[in-house]
Amino acid sequence: MLRRKKGxxxxxxxxxxxxxxxxxxxxxxxxxxxxxxxxxxxLYVEYKKQGIDVQCQSN
Structure with a gap:
């Protein structure tokens, strides 16, 4: 993901x-x-500038 700059x-x-x-x-x-x-x-804060989105799905 880091190499592709997205994920x-x-x-x-x-x-x-x-x-x-x-x-x-x-x-x-x-x-x-x-x-x-x-x-x-x-993780979101750490990797957002590298184009990686992090989500936590909760119900």
Whole structure:
């Protein structure tokens, strides 16, 4: 992608990253999805000048 100066990275997130976990064992899932969201944002900032688009799809 860097060589071609174009490309896209699509990560799959979840709305669970936004809501407060209320079920047992839900905290790890929500934290993981929040990490993916933040990771995607950081990658976007880092690679936007090289023509690479990064998205995090959440429902």
């Amino acid at each position: 896209a990275i699509v990560n799959i997130g979840s709305g669970a990253a936004i809501v407060i976990p209320s079920d047992p064992l839900y905290a790890v899932y929500a934290a993981t999805k929040a990490y993916i969201d933040q990771f995607s944002r950081c």
